[in-house]
Amino acid sequence: MLEATDLSVEFAGRGGRRARAVDGVNLSVGAGEIVALVGESGCGKTTLARTLLGLERPTSGRITYDGTPLSYTGRALKAFRRQVQLVLQDPMGSLNPRQTVYEAVAEGPRIHRLPSRNTAAVAGSEVAAAPVDEEALVASALSRAGLRPPERFFHRFPHQLSGGQRQRVVIAGALALDPKVLIADEPVASLDASVRGEILSLLLRLRDDLGLSALVVTHDLGLAWNIADRVAVMYLGRIVESGPTEDVLTDPQHPYTQALLSVLPESPQRIVLTGEPPDPTRIPTGCRFHPRCQLVAQGNGAPACSTQPLPILPAGASPQVACHMAGVDQTAVSSSGS
Numbered sequence: 001m002l003e004a005t006d007l008s009v010e011f012a013g014r015g016g017r018r019a020r021a022v023d024g025v026n027l028s029v030g031a032g033e034i035v036a037l038v039g040e041s042g043c044g045k046t047t048l049a050r051t052l053l054g055l056e057r058p059t060s061g062r063i064t065y066d067g068t069p070l071s072y073t074g075r076a077l078k079a080f081r082r083q084v085q086l087v088l089q090d091p092m093g094s095l096n097p098r099q100t101v102y103e104a105v106a107e108g109p110r111i112h113r114l115p116s117r118n119t120a121a122v123a124g125s126e127v128a129a130a131p132v133d134e135e136a137l138v139a140s141a142l143s144r145a146g147l148r149p150p151e152r153f154f155h156r157f158p159h160q161l162s163g164g165q166r167q168r169v170v171i172a173g174a175l176a177l178d179p180k181v182l183i184a185d186e187p188v189a190s191l192d193a194s195v196r197g198e199i200l201s202l203l204l205r206l207r208d209d210l211g212l213s214a215l216v217v218t219h220d221l222g223l224a225w226n227i228a229d230r231v232a233v234m235y236l237g238r239i240v241e242s243g244p245t246e247d248v249l250t251d252p253q254h255p256y257t258q259a260l261l262s263v264l265p266e267s268p269q270r271i272v273l274t275g276e277p278p279d280p281t282r283i284p285t286g287c288r289f290h291p292r293c294q295l296v297a298q299g300n301g302a303p304a305c306s307t308q309p310l311p312i313l314p315a316g317a318s319p320q321v322a323c324h325m326a327g328v329d330q331t332a333v334s335s336s337g338s
Contacts, residue, residue: 001213002052002084002181003028003315007061009044009051017281021047023237024061026315029181034207034214036224036245038260039234042277045217048234049183052215053086066180082112085174089186091166095158101147101169102154105138108177137176144210145172146202164195171202175210182206182214188223200227221260225249230317233257236278236288238312243319253321255293285309287324295325 009022021044029035037045050056052063054070054077063070065080085108088094095104142150145168158166167187174182184203188196204227206212218224224231225245232242233254241254252258262271273292278284284291286306295301302324310322 001029001031001033001066002215003064004048004052005062005064005315006312007048007051007063008059009047009056010059013281019280020237020283021280022051022058023280023283024312025234025237025239026313027232027239027242028315029213029215030317031180031213032207032211033230034203034216034228035230035232036228037215037217037232037234038219038221038224040219040260040277043234044237044280045219045234046185049086049185049215049217053084053183054080078112082177083179084181084183085177085179087167087170087174087182087184087187089189091163091170091190092158094170095166097158099157100154101142101156101158101161102138104158104169105141105173105176106134108173109134109137112177138172141172141176142169144175144206145169146198147172162195163191164198167191167195167199168202171199171206175206180211180213182212183217184214185217186219187216189218189220196223203227221249222264233260236283237280238288238322240289240313240323241321242313242316244317247319253319253326254289254323255295255325256289259294287322289323301325 004025004027007022007025008020010018010020013019025048037048039045047056051058054072057072065083070080139150142153147153147165147168161169187203188199191199200223203214207214216227228245230243231245231248232239233248233256234240235256241248241252241257248257249261252261259271259273261267262269271294273294274297275292278288278291286304286308287293287310290296290301290305293301293305296305304324308324310324313320313322
């Protein structure tokens with residue numbers, strides 16, 4: 001449904017240098033599939049999501065939707081965004097505090113000029129072929145988002161709702177346009193733990209009932225385990241490991257993925273990475289993770305880790321990893337080194 005091919009996004013940095021926020025990414029989201037894009041803050045996840053939505057122009061590479069390259073003309077982008085909708089992290093920031101729930105959900109169909117029965121009566125034959133009852137459309141979207149009975153919420157304002165209800169209103173606003181793909185940027189990060197499961201269950205139900213595809217951007221691998229069919233792990237602008245969720249999270253091959261998984265409560269060993277993510281204007285030579293890699297720090301890395309660049313991973317469903325040490329028996333390496 002949605003695919004990025006050799007995608008790169010650069011921004012102007014200090015001293016005339018260019019910051020490579022996204023640096024050669026291949027990523028696909030299939031029909032009815034949920035893909036989790038995971039990584040720590042600053043790795044480029046949100047920039048990639050914004051670029052997939054057409055909110056940022058790629059420096060190079062391309063985005064295709066349903067096999068057609070994305071065009072950046074106003075009309076083409078408007079048609080594209082009706083099919084690909086965004087769910088943001090902070091529902092209170094996404095909603096206008098002066099708009100009722102009804103107005104918030106109806107805003108998308110009005111912007112995209114979905115014909116209502118009222119406008120059909122005025123405009124005559126131009127839109128009379130497929131009139132839409134706006135009130136029924138809003139009620140249906142709220143119901144699908146789990147706010148029932150929907151009429152009870154029509155005249156409420158965001159401050160009168162709980163955090164979970166506000167996030168459902170944001171999701172309903174996206175559903176009102178009947179999209180094919182949702183891009184959810186940290187959709188439960190601002191919610192209480194008791195509400196997170198409800199929103200995740202809602203996303204799964206929407207996938208099953210409506211056939212929606214979704215790209216879920218998160219730093220929480222536990223969330224990815226519960227919701228995603230595939231996982232793509234991003235570090236410093238590039239996908240470093242990807243594959244089916246069970247393969248990646250039960251047998252991670254990249255040291256970065258292993259470190260991310262080690263913070264989960266059931267992890268037997270905590271891996272603490274040293275330092276901060278490198279400056280995207282100064283990408284390290286060789287493997288871009290090697291300055292913080294626990295294997296290199298322990299003396300178990302290969303000479304190529306700091307000198308030889310790794311190939312860009314292609315988009316695909318099979319397990320893939322960009323690491324010089326992937327598949328190497330670390331016990332044997334440690335023994336030979338000692």
